[in-house]
Amino acid sequence: SAVISQKPSRDICQRGTSLTIQCQVDSQVTMMFWYRQQPGQSLTLIATANQGSEATYESGFVIDKFPISRPNLTFSTLTVSNMSPEDSSIYLCSTASGGQGETQYFGPGTRLLVL
Amino acid sequence: GNSVTQMEGPVTLSEEAFLTINCTYTATGYPSLFWYVQYPGEGLQLLLKATKADDKGSNKGFEATYRKETTSFHLEKGSVQVSDSAVYFCALRDFGNEKLTFGTGTRLTIIP
Numbered sequence: 001s002a003v004i005s006q007k008p009s010r011d012i013c014q015r016g017t018s019l020t021i022q023c024q025v026d027s028q029v030t031m032m033f034w035y036r037q038q039p040g041q042s043l044t045l046i047a048t049a050n051q052g053s054e055a056t057y058e059s060g061f062v063i064d065k066f067p068i069s070r071p072n073l074t075f076s077t078l079t080v081s082n083m084s085p086e087d088s089s090i091y092l093c094s095t096a097s098g099g100q101g102e103t104q105y106f107g108p109g110t111r112l113l114v115l
Numbered sequence: 116g117n118s119v120t121q122m123e124g125p126v127t128l129s130e131e132a133f134l135t136i137n138c139t140y141t142a143t144g145y146p147s148l149f150w151y152v153q154y155p156g157e158g159l160q161l162l163l164k165a166t167k168a169d170d171k172g173s174n175k176g177f178e179a180t181y182r183k184e185t186t187s188f189h190l191e192k193g194s195v196q197v198s199d200s201a202v203y204f205c206a207l208r209d210f211g212n213e214k215l216t217f218g219t220g221t222r223l224t225i226i227p
Binding site: 031033041042043044045048092094096102103104105106107108109 | 151157158159160161164204208213214215217218219220
């Protein structure tokens with residue numbers, strides 16, 4: 001199984017600033033995903049990040065607000081830009097190596113509070 | 116598009132009670148189905164999965180059977196423990212697509 005770590009584990013930020021969240025996997029993976037879990041709600045996919053290509057964003061999410069990097073097969077970053085209180089959420093990264101039924105593993109999440 | 120509908124919470128049960136959390140899905144293809152669990156203060160963990168019709172996933176005393184005819188994947192456990200208190204998410208992944216679609220989650224509280 002893949003072991004995923006995220007940094008920071010939590011942060012409190014001021015409105016208008018940006019935060020970059022790092023996701024590190026202990027093995028090479030094809031795909032990485034970034035999810036948002038707003039308070040009391042389910043997970044919503046923000047974007048899919050493949051190494052060597054631009055991230056693919058889901059409806060309602062744009063690159064200017066959530067730029068993503070994927071420099072290699074074990075690492076990705078998500079930046080939450082120009083933050084507002086509505087961005088207060090848990091942000092999780094996830095990995096998959098392809099194949100039907102392949103298990104997706106999740107990082108522990110980054111708890112973000114925007115004041 | 117794909118969607119997952121699961122039982123609204125919260126659910127509160129006494130220890131050793133029987134648990135059912137309902138989950139139904141809509142998918143255009145032949146999805147794999149998953150139950151994830153999120154314990155208090157922790158990340159999301161895979162609880163069990165099933166990849167084709169009539170498959171039964173099981174783990175830690177929990178079971179769920181992939182029912183194509185009723186498009187359901189209900190989670191069951193015969194005797195719950197206090198340590199099962201968590202939020203449970205039903206999810207699907209369509210064939211050929213790595214993206215997971217999650218239900219809204221069901222918060223389960225077990226009281227001694």
